[in-house]
Amino acid sequence: MWFERVVSEGLSHNSYMVGSGGRAAVIDPRRDCDIYLELADRHDSIITHIFETHRNEDYVSGAMELAHLSNASIYHGPRMDFEYGNIAREGARFKIGTLEISVLETPGHTEESLTFVLVDNEVSREPYLVFSGDTLFAGDIARTDLAGPDQKAVMAEKIYASITRKILSLGDGVILCPAHGAGSVCGEEIADHPFSTIGYEKRSNPVLALGHDTFIARRTTESPYLPPYFRQMEKVNREGPSLLRDLTRPHPLSAADVTSIITSGGQIVDIRSPTAFAAGHIPGSLSIWRDGIPSFAGWFLDYKRPIMLIDDFSGNIEPVFQHFVWLGYDTLSGWLAGGFPAWCRAAQPVERTGTCSVQELYDVVFHEKPFLLDVRDRKNREQVGHIPGSTSVYIGELLQHLVEIPKDRPVFVYCDSGYKGSLGASVLAMHGFTDVTNVLGGMQAWVRAGYPVEH
Numbered sequence: 001m002w003f004e005r006v007v008s009e010g011l012s013h014n015s016y017m018v019g020s021g022g023r024a025a026v027i028d029p030r031r032d033c034d035i036y037l038e039l040a041d042r043h044d045s046i047i048t049h050i051f052e053t054h055r056n057e058d059y060v061s062g063a064m065e066l067a068h069l070s071n072a073s074i075y076h077g078p079r080m081d082f083e084y085g086n087i088a089r090e091g092a093r094f095k096i097g098t099l100e101i102s103v104l105e106t107p108g109h110t111e112e113s114l115t116f117v118l119v120d121n122e123v124s125r126e127p128y129l130v131f132s133g134d135t136l137f138a139g140d141i142a143r144t145d146l147a148g149p150d151q152k153a154v155m156a157e158k159i160y161a162s163i164t165r166k167i168l169s170l171g172d173g174v175i176l177c178p179a180h181g182a183g184s185v186c187g188e189e190i191a192d193h194p195f196s197t198i199g200y201e202k203r204s205n206p207v208l209a210l211g212h213d214t215f216i217a218r219r220t221t222e223s224p225y226l227p228p229y230f231r232q233m234e235k236v237n238r239e240g241p242s243l244l245r246d247l248t249r250p251h252p253l254s255a256a257d258v259t260s261i262i263t264s265g266g267q268i269v270d271i272r273s274p275t276a277f278a279a280g281h282i283p284g285s286l287s288i289w290r291d292g293i294p295s296f297a298g299w300f301l302d303y304k305r306p307i308m309l310i311d312d313f314s315g316n317i318e319p320v321f322q323h324f325v326w327l328g329y330d331t332l333s334g335w336l337a338g339g340f341p342a343w344c345r346a347a348q349p350v351e352r353t354g355t356c357s358v359q360e361l362y363d364v365v366f367h368e369k370p371f372l373l374d375v376r377d378r379k380n381r382e383q384v385g386h387i388p389g390s391t392s393v394y395i396g397e398l399l400q401h402l403v404e405i406p407k408d409r410p411v412f413v414y415c416d417s418g419y420k421g422s423l424g425a426s427v428l429a430m431h432g433f434t435d436v437t438n439v440l441g442g443m444q445a446w447v448r449a450g451y452p453v454e455h
Contacts, residue, residue: 001099001120002043003129005177005194006035010294010323011059012184016131016177017047018118020097025049026072027116027131028179029062031241031325033069040070049094051101052076052085053133054113055237057146057230058185060328064240077105077112084240088114098122104166108159109134109142109186115167117174127174130198136163137178139191141207144219145226156219160212168208172199185295188224225377225396229298229327236328247330250309250321252337255346258282258308261333266306269297271320272340274422274438280350282310282343287426289419293323296423299396301329309335310343353425354437358445361412365389370410375424376443380416384443385453387414395420398427407433414439414446 004017008030016027017039024045026036040047047070050063054077063074064084074085075094092103104115118129134142141163144155175197182192189206201208210218253261262268262284270277270285277287288296301307307329311317317335324332336342344350356364364370365387372390374381381392393401395415405411411433413424421438428436439446447453 001097001122002045004039006030006039007181008059008326010291011326012181012190013059013326014177014179014181015062018096018099018101018129019043019045020099020120020122022046023048023096025051025094025096025099025101026066027051027177028053028056028133029066031060031062031065031244031328032322033062033066036066037069046070047072049096049101050074050085051088051114051116051131053115053131053135053179054110055080055082055234056134057110057233057237058227059326060233060241061237065243068243075103077110077114079105079107080110080112080238082238082240104162106132106135106159106162106166108144108155108162110146113162115162117170127170129175129177130167130170131177131179132167133179134186135159136167136176136201137180137184137187137190138176138193138196138201139205140187140189141205142186143188143222143224145222145224146230152222153216153220156216159219160215163208168198168202170198172197172202174198176201185225185227188222225394227298227396229303232298232303232328241328242330244325248333250332250334253308253334254337255343255348257334258336258343259348261306261308264306266308266333267301268308268310269293269301270310270340270426272310272312274418274440275355276312276340277422277426278353278355278438280340280344280352281426282340283349283351284430285310285351285426286430287422289422290320292419292423293320294326296396296420297323297329298327300399300427303329304331306331306333308333311335311339313339313341315339351429353422353429354435355440356412356437358439358441358449358451361387361414361439361446362449362451364410364412368410370412371406373405373411373413373424374443375413375415375420380443382455384416384447385455386443387446388452388454390414395424398424402428402431405433410435410437412437412439415442417442417444
């Protein structure tokens with residue numbers, strides 16, 4: 001038997017490959033599938049099965065892409081009307097060499113969620129690995145709010161039963177292989193562990209330590225942030241995404257090309273640092289740093305208009321394309337050749353947003369009384385505290401709260417370190433706010449400087 005884990009950094013997504021006897025299976029593949037073909041070649045195997053634990057919400061499934069490239073069969077849960085693939089029901093068994101993969105129906109995160117249990121018959125008839133998808137994570141369990149507010153209690157009951165009656169009964173030594181790691185939007189407190197075991201989770205997972213009634217009550221009252229792009233992912237992953245071969249490859253753009261695309265309604269994403277963005281940027285740009293694309297693009301970009309990237313010098317931009325592929329943004333046109341300096345050399349218009357240090361902010365706060373906008377998530381605000389007098393609006397929900405922010409006062413935006421603050425400042429500038437300043441260093445710098453904090 002051989003086993004591989006493929007981690008998609010930024011999404012905190014885990015996919016898996018297992019193989020035996022020249023055959024292989026992939027569990028929850030991502031959209032750019034060359035890595036699975038390379039691993040299959042390395043192990044002298046052909047991919048015959050593709051298993052999906054559920055219809056994903058946070059990225060585009062690679063099942064159809066991989067099936068096209070490998071001629072493997074796709075299997076997913078029976079409680080959704082997928083427009084591709086095959087149904088796998090409770091108790092179904094699949095042979096891959098000496099391996100046997102059986103199916104458990106484990107609804108709760110979604111109705112059609114499946115868990116796959118692997119036995120290596122060459123060694124034992126006992127379960128060896130369990131691929132739990134988004135049902136059970138290391139240190140946490142999946143969110144149960146995706147079916148809507150009125151279904152929270154129903155889905156909480158289902159996931160509780162799925163975990164306690166099916167997954168936890170597999171045996172303490174069974175290795176847990178979840179679909180996400182720490183940082184995923186599909187869980188609140190996922191531990192930073194590459195693997196776990198059923199026994200370890202029984203003893204250490206705080207959610208599993210809750211009794212039934214407490215568990216249901218907590219899940220019913222929780223309201224995790226819900227990125228709007230989730231609905232697009234649900235639709236695409238039910239119907240099947242476009243194949244990558246059918247998409248236009250992003251290419252370098254001239255300043256004139258960028259101007260033309262802007263005129264036709266294009267979206268500009270500036271992936272430079274907050275300080276570079278503040279010093280000068282193309283009017284109407286959205287400031288999202290490179291590593292922030294997976295977490296924040298889906299809150300602000302739509303799926304119909306073309307997207308252009310602006311960097312300093314257009315260096316090593318391929319990894320950024322990968323993030324857009326994962327999120328299903330198939331309208332990525334390309335990037336400004338030569339980066340932002342090329343825009344300036346072409347004598348094109350430039351806008352700026354303000355920046356300040358926490359020392360400068362301290363003087364302003366207690367003399368001029370500006371509007372302080374805290375764009376951190378509520379957990380960070382509760383744990384660390386906040387600047388006295390600030391208003392809290394999570395960065396992902398900023399567009400829904402613009403009317404609450406005054407346009408006739410200076411607005412100072414802060415987050416934990418300054419990156420989401422730059423994003424917030426760019427969103428406000430795009431919507432007509434003319435006096436906007438990003439606080440460099442954010443709350444971390446404010447606390448380190450010893451300035452007052454409220455809880």
